[in-house]
Amino acid sequence: MxxxxxxxxxxxxxxxxxxxxxxxxxxxxxxxxxxxxxxxxxxxxxxxxxxxxxxxxxxxxxxxxxxxxxxxxxxxxxxxxxxxxxxxxxxxxxxxxxxxxxxxxxxxxxxxxxxxxxxxxxxxxxxxxxxxxxxxxxxxxxxxxxxxxxxxxxxxxxxxxxxxxxxxxxxxxxxxxxxxxxxxxxxxxxxxxxxxxxxxxxxxxxxxxxxxxxxxMKNIELRTLRQEMSEVLYQWAEEYFDPSGSHLNDRIKRADLVASFFEYAGGPAGHGVTRTNFKGKIQAYCKFKGYDFNIDRPNAEKLYYSDWKPLHPDESFIGSDDKSGGAEYFKVFSPAKEKELKPF
CATH class of the missing domain: 3.40.50.300 (P-loop containing nucleotide triphosphate hydrolases)
Structure with a gap:
């Protein structure tokens, strides 16, 4: 009401x-x-x-x-x-x-x-x-x-x-x-x-x-995020990060994710997703789904996941760049899946 x-x-x-x-x-x-x-x-x-x-x-x-x-x-x-x-x-x-x-x-x-x-x-x-x-x-x-x-x-x-x-x-x-x-x-x-x-x-x-x-504003913000990520990336991410699979909550090379998406989308053209804006669109997907991103890195406020998340349980944590050995890594993290795997 x-x-x-x-x-x-x-x-x-x-x-x-x-x-x-x-x-x-x-x-x-x-x-x-x-x-x-x-x-x-x-x-x-x-x-x-x-x-x-x-x-x-x-x-x-x-x-x-x-x-x-x-x-x-x-x-x-x-x-x-x-x-x-x-x-x-x-x-x-x-x-x-x-x-x-x-x-x-x-x-x-x-x-x-x-x-x-x-x-x-x-x-x-x-x-x-x-x-x-x-x-x-x-x-x-x-x-x-x-x-x-x-x-x-x-x-x-x-x-x-x-x-x-x-x-x-x-x-x-x-x-x-x-x-x-x-x-x-x-x-x-x-x-x-x-x-x-x-x-x-x-x-x-x-x-x-x-x-x-x-x-x-909830629905307006969700519609904005869905358009921001592009429909093709959303459909790919729903399959790639299916909770029943192994990719969600896993640390994966950015290059592997980009290659998987381009293979799904039929190439780098026609969908608005580029190698440059790919990270921003994955972060938009995380916000849309209620997932977190790069939880092992501090966010823009220099706060770590364990300190920030209890104060913002309904928001998505967006961690900073995770790079090592000349490669960049992404982790799309579902608190719900983590709770299933570690209930206690």
Whole structure:
């Protein structure tokens, strides 16, 4: 019940953030709506109601719509049509590996618009529209600080799906079939969202300097880790580090692991995994599974596993490089398997 209420508060305060022009220096962010359901990277689950939120915003403030599936990475005319009166930019259904970093400057600074056939102009930060993005996928590099500090998340469950739609619960289409009473209810709800956003900001429901309360982040973090490691590496690691086998909790040469993965993946191309980034992706796999990495080495805080783990039982320990005899070694460690082997 608490988690459900947490999601409700997140949605109400985040809608309030999108509907008002107020931009506190520590809350210059874009809103990202994604699915709660965990799935393979690249697999979509539409019909959850994410786009309804964007449409709702567009019925209250001036909105510019962008079809995320048709977006080009370096489209100089992407914002052609945005004016100084635009209050919201709605980018709907962006693809896997969407380059959110391309929007960094316009999220936290002035917005430069290059209209087709007209002179380029700048909308100052205080007057620029806020950005709403919906996606069926995790955001690239979402664990990096530069990305984290620019995102407010909303998460949608699978209550609504292609087999169970809004019509089944409300017996009419949103917006199209509404009478005056429905529009009054909607307008009052939107006004209350703004009110609760400012109340949250004043009373620090999330933290000081923020009004939008983040949702429970566990699933969002897991989706990010799964996309970060790549689906091919995840599938390989699930087989290679199967708890019934001998590789989990064993110290193995990095070169042997890389060779095994490339053999499984059919070579070094087409999956985003390289010899250079392989370690980071294995560490992401450890965090996703609740495993630990290189437990015989100290972590970045110079703490050893035996001292750190009792204080962080639900987190993954990431030890430093383990090198000897001119080779580097990885150990992917499962506390659960260790307990099975040594119960006492």
């Amino acid at each position: 608490f988690e459900w209420i947490h999601h409700i508060v997140n949605k109400i305060t985040t809608l309030g953030f999108l509907l008002c022009d107020y931009k506190y220096a520590s809350e210059r962010k874009a809103v990202i709506i994604q699915d709660h359901l965990m799935s393979e990277v690249g697999q979509s689950h539409g019909g959850a109601g994410k786009s309804i939120v964007g449409n709702a915003i567009g019925h209250v403030v001036s909105q510019f719509f962008i079809d995320g599936k048709q977006m080009k990475r370096d489209d100089e005319f992407l914002l052609s049509g945005v004016t100084k009166a635009t209050r919201n930019i709605f980018i709907d259904d962006v693809k896997t590996n969407f380059a959110f970093e391309n929007l960094f400057a316009m999220v936290t600074g002035p917005m430069y618009v290059n209209p087709k056939g007209k002179d380029r102009y700048c909308i100052p930060l205080e007057d620029s529209p806020k950005i709403l993005i919906t996606t069926n996928h995790a955001i690239n590099k979402a664990n990096e600080n530069a990305t984290k500090r620019r995102i407010i998340y909303m998460e949608f469950s699978t209550w609504y799906n292609p087999d169970h739609t809004l019509v089944d619960d409300f017996h009419h289409m949103f917006f199209d079939d509404w009478d005056e009473e429905q529009w009054n209810l909607f307008d009052n709800l939107m006004a209350e969202c703004v009110m609760y956003y400012f109340r949250s900001f004043e009373n620090c429901w999330a933290r000081e300097g923020a009004g939008a309360v983040p949702p429970p």
